[in-house]
Amino acid sequence: MTSFAQLSDPHLRAGRDDRGAARALEIAVAAVLDLHPAPDAVLVSGDVGEHGDPAEYGMARDLLAPLPMPVHVLAGNHDDPEALCEAFGTPARYTAEIGELVLVACDTPLPGRLEGRLDLDWLEAQLEATRGRPVVVAMHHPPLLTGIPVLDEIGLPAEQRAALAKLLGRFPDVRRVIAGHVHRTAFAVLGGCGVVTAPSTNLQARLEIGGEAFEFRPEPPGFLLHVELGNELVSHLQTLPRDD
Ligand SMILES: [Fe+2]
Numbered sequence: 001m002t003s004f005a006q007l008s009d010p011h012l013r014a015g016r017d018d019r020g021a022a023r024a025l026e027i028a029v030a031a032v033l034d035l036h037p038a039p040d041a042v043l044v045s046g047d048v049g050e051h052g053d054p055a056e057y058g059m060a061r062d063l064l065a066p067l068p069m070p071v072h073v074l075a076g077n078h079d080d081p082e083a084l085c086e087a088f089g090t091p092a093r094y095t096a097e098i099g100e101l102v103l104v105a106c107d108t109p110l111p112g113r114l115e116g117r118l119d120l121d122w123l124e125a126q127l128e129a130t131r132g133r134p135v136v137v138a139m140h141h142p143p144l145l146t147g148i149p150v151l152d153e154i155g156l157p158a159e160q161r162a163a164l165a166k167l168l169g170r171f172p173d174v175r176r177v178i179a180g181h182v183h184r185t186a187f188a189v190l191g192g193c194g195v196v197t198a199p200s201t202n203l204q205a206r207l208e209i210g211g212e213a214f215e216f217r218p219e220p221p222g223f224l225l226h227v228e229l230g231n232e233l234v235s236h237l238q239t240l241p242r243d244d
């Protein structure tokens with residue numbers, strides 16, 4: 001059995017007023033360490049830091065250091081991809097083996113922009129290369145609509161979601177598309193494939209369908225645990241206590 005935990009959007013801030021981000025990530029890491037069996041890997045799906053400051057990535061490395069399993073990261077719109085990749089010694093986009101699963105980590109941030117863009121040609125090439133193996137596709141910007149316009153306006157463009165739906169329809173071995181960015185857990189189906197977003201390890205976005213204002217709420221943080229069970233993948237939401 002293969003499993004991995006997905007932590008997302010810690011938004012670490014260097015300095016005194018970090019809005020609880022470091023403590024919240026510490027709690028999430030402790031909860032992952034408490035899992036039995038231990039997951040085979042951990043993915044941090046973007047917005048690792050709030051300002052893209054290398055000091056934030058130093059904090060992230062320190063806070064994630066207790067995890068004995070491989071830790072994969074990908075950049076979000078708040079990150080400086082170069083600084084993040086340098087701190088973690090990782091390329092901006094890559095495939096990684098997690099037990100029997102293949103993780104395809106896409107880079108979606110655009111410099112200076114909140115919304116994302118997906119390199120569909122690159123993703124298609126990775127899916128061709130791993131055909132026949134169970135794959136999880138990860139990206140920061142989710143290819144789903146939440147119904148919360150303030151979040152959907154800073155997601156992936158509609159034409160890219162449509163193109164990804166077509167692509168996923170050709171690759172039935174993709175078990176799930178997983179993402180972050182929206183600071184909530186949401187689920188949809190795209191091209192026959194389940195798409196799920198992870199909550200933030202710290203602050204959650206207010207649930208207001210049709211909402212136009214972005215508002216963070218001190219709702220319970222959490223993370224996802226993805227578990228491959230033979231020929232299917234289940235994604236669990238584990239909520240966490242807040243320490244404030
Ligand atoms: Fe975020």
Ligand SMILES: [Fe+2]
Pocket residue numbers: 046047076077078140180181182
């Ligand atoms: Fe984001």
